[in-house]
Amino acid sequence: MSAPTSTITAVTPDGPEVEVAPVKRRRLRFVANPKAATGLIVLGFFCLIAIIGPWIAPYDPSGRSSDLIQPPSGKHWFGTTHLGQDIFSQVLVGTRGVMFVGLLAGIVATALSVLIGVSSGFLGGAADEGLSALSNVFLVIPALPLIIIVASTIPGAGDLMVALVIGLTSWAWGARVLRAQTLSLRRRDYVEAARATGESTWRIITVEILPNLTAIIASGFVGTVIFAVMSEITLAFIGISTISEWNWGTILFWAQSQQALAQGAWWWFVPAGLAIAVLGTALSLINFGIDEFVSPRLRSSGHTRVKTKDGRTVRMRVGFTPVLTTTGKGAPVTPVVRVDEVKGTVQ
Amino acid sequence: MKFLLQRLAFYLFTAWAAITINFFIPRLIPGDPVTSLINKFQGQMSTEAINSLYVLFGLDKDASMWSQYIDYWGQVFRGDLGLSFTFFPTPVSEILGQSLPWTIALVGITTFASFMIGTGLGVLAGWRRGSWLDGLLPVTTFLSSIPYFWLGLIAITLLAGQGSFFPSSGGYEPGLVPAWDSEFIGSAVRHSLLPAITILISSVSGWILSMRNMMVTVASEDYITVAHAKGLSERRVMLSYAARNALLPNVSGFALSLGFIVGGTLLVEIVFSYPGIGYNLFQAVGAKDYPLMQGVFLVITISVLVANLIADVAYLLLDPRTRKEG
Numbered sequence: 278m279s280a281p282t283s284t285i286t287a288v289t290p291d292g293p294e295v296e297v298a299p300v301k302r303r304r305l306r307f308v309a310n311p312k313a314a315t316g317l318i319v320l321g322f323f324c325l326i327a328i329i330g331p332w333i334a335p336y337d338p339s340g341r342s343s344d345l346i347q348p349p350s351g352k353h354w355f356g357t358t359h360l361g362q363d364i365f366s367q368v369l370v371g372t373r374g375v376m377f378v379g380l381l382a383g384i385v386a387t388a389l390s391v392l393i394g395v396s397s398g399f400l401g402g403a404a405d406e407g408l409s410a411l412s413n414v415f416l417v418i419p420a421l422p423l424i425i426i427v428a429s430t431i432p433g434a435g436d437l438m439v440a441l442v443i444g445l446t447s448w449a450w451g452a453r454v455l456r457a458q459t460l461s462l463r464r465r466d467y468v469e470a471a472r473a474t475g476e477s478t479w480r481i482i483t484v485e486i487l488p489n490l491t492a493i494i495a496s497g498f499v500g501t502v503i504f505a506v507m508s509e510i511t512l513a514f515i516g517i518s519t520i521s522e523w524n525w526g527t528i529l530f531w532a533q534s535q536q537a538l539a540q541g542a543w544w545w546f547v548p549a550g551l552a553i554a555v556l557g558t559a560l561s562l563i564n565f566g567i568d569e570f571v572s573p574r575l576r577s578s579g580h581t582r583v584k585t586k587d588g589r590t591v592r593m594r595v596g597f598t599p600v601l602t603t604t605g606k607g608a609p610v611t612p613v614v615r616v617d618e619v620k621g622t623v624q
Numbered sequence: 625m626k627f628l629l630q631r632l633a634f635y636l637f638t639a640w641a642a643i644t645i646n647f648f649i650p651r652l653i654p655g656d657p658v659t660s661l662i663n664k665f666q667g668q669m670s671t672e673a674i675n676s677l678y679v680l681f682g683l684d685k686d687a688s689m690w691s692q693y694i695d696y697w698g699q700v701f702r703g704d705l706g707l708s709f710t711f712f713p714t715p716v717s718e719i720l721g722q723s724l725p726w727t728i729a730l731v732g733i734t735t736f737a738s739f740m741i742g743t744g745l746g747v748l749a750g751w752r753r754g755s756w757l758d759g760l761l762p763v764t765t766f767l768s769s770i771p772y773f774w775l776g777l778i779a780i781t782l783l784a785g786q787g788s789f790f791p792s793s794g795g796y797e798p799g800l801v802p803a804w805d806s807e808f809i810g811s812a813v814r815h816s817l818l819p820a821i822t823i824l825i826s827s828v829s830g831w832i833l834s835m836r837n838m839m840v841t842v843a844s845e846d847y848i849t850v851a852h853a854k855g856l857s858e859r860r861v862m863l864s865y866a867a868r869n870a871l872l873p874n875v876s877g878f879a880l881s882l883g884f885i886v887g888g889t890l891l892v893e894i895v896f897s898y899p900g901i902g903y904n905l906f907q908a909v910g911a912k913d914y915p916l917m918q919g920v921f922l923v924i925t926i927s928v929l930v931a932n933l934i935a936d937v938a939y940l941l942l943d944p945r946t947r948k949e950g
Contacts, residue, residue, distance in 0.1 A: 413634065414641045416880055419928050421887025422905065422921045423645070429909050429917065430649055450880075504884075507771055511891060514773060515906055529774065533895075538781055550774035557769025565765075568837075 313566025319559035326369060327376035334366035338523050349544050356544035359535045367528050368548050374524035375506055375556070378440040382505035385444025387498040390451030395490070397452070398459025399482055409456060415449035424508055429517045439518050443505045451497035458493055462486050496567045503560045510553055525549040631936045635929045642925040646918055647696050650681045651689075673707050680706045680915060705922070706915035710907050716919040719904060724923060726795055727900035730816055731889045732931075734823040739878055741824070742831025746874075747867045749832060750839020761836070764829030772888040776822045776895035783818060790818045793897035819896045823889050834877055838870035845869075872943055879935035883928050890924075 336342075336353075342361035349356045355364035397408035427442050462468060463486075471485050512518045513526025514533065528549040532538075537545040662674060679695045699705075705716035749757040767775075784790045796811045842848065843866055851861045890902030897903060901920055908916035 410634075410637070414638045417635075417638050417883060417929060417932060418642050418645075419883035419886050419924050421884070421890065422924050425905065425909065426646075426649060426917055426921050429912075430914070503769070510771060511773070514771075514891075515894060515909055517909055529777075533777070538777060541781075543781060546774065546777055550770065550778070553774065554766060554770040558766045561765045561769060572841075 310566045310569060312562045312569070316559040316562030316564075316566060319555060320563065323372060323376060323556055323559070326372045328373075330369040330372045334363075334369040336363035336366040338362060338367040338370045346540060346542055346545075348542075355548045356542070358531060358545060364528065364545060364548060367523055368525065368552060371524040371528060371549070372552075374436050374522055375509065378436050378443070378509040378524075379502045379506040381437075381440040382444040382447070382509075383498050383502035385441060386448040386501040386505070387451060387494060389445070389448035390455055390497060391487075391490075391494060393448065394452035394455030395459050395482060395486065398456040399463055399478075399486065401463075405456075409453070412449040412452040412456075415446065416453065420446050420504075421508060421511065425512065425515070425517060428512055435518070436522055436524075439509055439512060440505070443508050444501075447501055447504055447508075451494075451501065454493055454497060455490060458490055459486060462489055492567055492571045496564050499560050499564045499567070503557055506553070506556060506560075525553055627940060628936065631933065635933055639926060639929055643697070643700060643922065646922055647693060650914065650918075651692075669707065669713065673713070676704050677706050677915065680918070700922075705919040708908075708913055708916045708919075710911045710913040710916060716915050719916065720901065720919055720923050723900050723904050724927075726898065727889075727893065727902065728927070730819060730893070730898065730900060731823070731886060734820045734889070735827065735882070735885055737820075738824050738827045739831055742828040743835045743871065743874055745828075746832040746835025747839055747862065747870070750836040750843065750870070751862050751866065753836075753840060753843075761833065764832055767825055768827075768829040770826060771891070772822065772826050773891035773895045775826050776819065776892050779818055779822050780895070789814070791815050795899040816898075819892050819898055822892050826888065827885055830881065831874065835870060835874050838873055839866055842866045842870045868942075872939070875935060875939050875942060879932045879939075882931050882935070886924060886928055 339362060342357070342363075344353065344357045344361045346359055347353055347357045347361075353363050353365060355368060357363055358367075393408050393412060397405045397412075423446055424442055427446070428439060431438055431442075468481060468485050471481050476485075509518070509524065510526035510529070513524055514529045516530055516534075518526075526549075529546050532542070532545040532549075535545075537543075662669070662677060676699060679692070679699050703717045705720075708714055708716045708719055711719055745757075745760070749760060780793075791814065795815050796808060848861060848866055851865045856865075890900075890905060892898070893900045893902030894906040901924060904916060905920045907913070908920065
């Protein structure tokens with residue numbers, strides 16, 4: 278295989294360059310969105326901590342010492358617990374569990390939602406009725422109590438079990454959105470054309486339809502990760518999953534059960550809570566980036582104030598005809614905004 | 625009317641599914657923790673109570689799955705959810721009957737208020753896009769990423785405490801007897817303020833965001849341009865033309881996200897030791913009280929279904945298209 282490829286590049290030396298440039302620009306367009314970029318950077322930071330956390334942690338997270346309930350200091354950056362454990366180390370070590378459960382549950386739920394959503398949208402008929410009834414039932418049943426019940430019935434549920442339980446119960450939202458989008462794609466001309474040329478159903482789904490669902494699948498994945506992280510921390514916080522594995526919820530569990538509030542030990546629960554909030558915000562920002570990427574109308578502000586030739590400013594708003602006040606001399610100019618009809622999906 | 629009947633049928637189906645899930649969870653999972661609990665309370669329980677637990681948790685290995693299922697349904701319909709082990713020997717249904725009003729009052733009122741406030745702010749943020757209101761979005765995103773229970777902990781540290789106006793836990797003053805008098809109601813309201821504010825702050829941003837996005841989408845429709853061209857006042861176009869149509873997806877979104885919100889508010893109850901269903905769930909989990917856990921799950925699911933039905937009726941009133949056939 279390598280020989281023919283090299284001859285092609287030899288014949289057209291500047292071929293690849295021409296092809297690469299537009300792709301690169303399109304990818305950068307997503308990263309150039311400040312929201313998405315911020316989110317990705319923060320997410321990357323947490324992933325890094327998840328990998329190297331246990332190695333850079335200054336102390337053993339479960340190791341006791343004689344510094345009981347110390348406020349943050351140079352020795353213990355985030356203070357210590359009632360047993361003298363270093364909270365900074367606990368947060369660092371706990372990141373791995375949080376990211377693992379979040380990502381694994383996200384992958385499981387996304388795979389299920391693609392499978393169920395796309396096949397129900399594409400197949401139609403009785404299969405569609407059945408599958409969408411199933412996903413509606415899972416949507417309406419409150420997920421968190423269900424997860425709590427299932428997880429507490431399994432003895433000694435570890436990270437893997439928790440991730441699977443969350444993944445298996447939270448695919449319904451994604452499946453619903455994907456079904457709606459598949460329904461609208463199914464009758465598009467290019468799909469009809471593919472069908473007319475005799476492509477197999479499997480190929481139509483994977484090659485013609487799935488690439489057009491990428492943004493929705495991605496945003497569903499990110500949303501599920503947010504939900505999974507929250508659920509996992511909640512489970513640990515109320516003491517259902519094993520407390521032998523450290524994650525941010527476990528820290529909060531100990532803080533709550535050891536009356537950290539009454540002792541004024543704010544450092545015990547503030548770092549873990551802030552970490553959750555920052556991770557959640559980063560993931561939401563990525564989702565906003567995806568939404569705005571798909572549906573440009575949602576982009577906030579941008580250049581809303583435009584200067585006209587004679588120095589007056591007009592506020593541009595999508596869908597509105599900007600009006601210039603005619604206090605100045607000269608004929609009033611009416612700039613018109615033309616918005617491309619982008620059929621984006623807004624959830 | 626047809627729409628309403630369809631929805632009703634769907635909710636009945638979902639209720640059936642939820643109860644069936646509840647039936648299968650203890651049966652599919654290896655090990656049976658309930659037997660040990662029954663042994664622990666041996667001698668203190670009547671045969672009748674033990675029998676009902678056998679039916680609920682499938683301890684009777686001789687009976688076929690089908691007859692177990694029939695018995696289970698019969699028992700659920702009679703409202704017999706077994707005995708609670710945490711509050712031995714009170715029946716689960718009695719405990720839930722006491723705590724349900726607290727949860728409905730707290731969660732119902734705050735969810736409704738947060739929906740109204742969030743939708744209102746979302747209308748403004750979507751209409752005046754690019755103004756300072758857009759600066760609100762990152763703040764609300766951050767607030768919505770905070771877990772409910774953590775915000776509750778922070779609220780207790782900052783606002784409650786010795787000599788503060790806000791009590792840090794409980795649903796009313798410990799010495800009071802629940803009654804419909806001014807002293808008790810005043811105390812109950814005071815105790816519910818902090819949990820309510822916590823739920824409000826963390827749930828409002830979702831409504832703001834979805835309403836803003838809908839407003840932005842609606843604002844570029846032709847009929848809005850026409851309304852502007854007719855010279856209608858800005859306010860009228862915003863409220864009667866854009867907001868009214870943008871509201872519909874938000875109302876159906878309300879129904880769907882209710883399950884998530886209820887999950888979050890259960891935790892607020894736990895943090896504030898509020899005498900509602902969520903706190904019951906917490907106690908049940910701590911004591912491995914399976915009958916109470918299952919009862920809580922059933923009651924929560926049924927309440928969410930009822931709330932969904934109410935949201936559907938609201939949708940029916942708002943959207944004339946669904947009323948066409950009726």
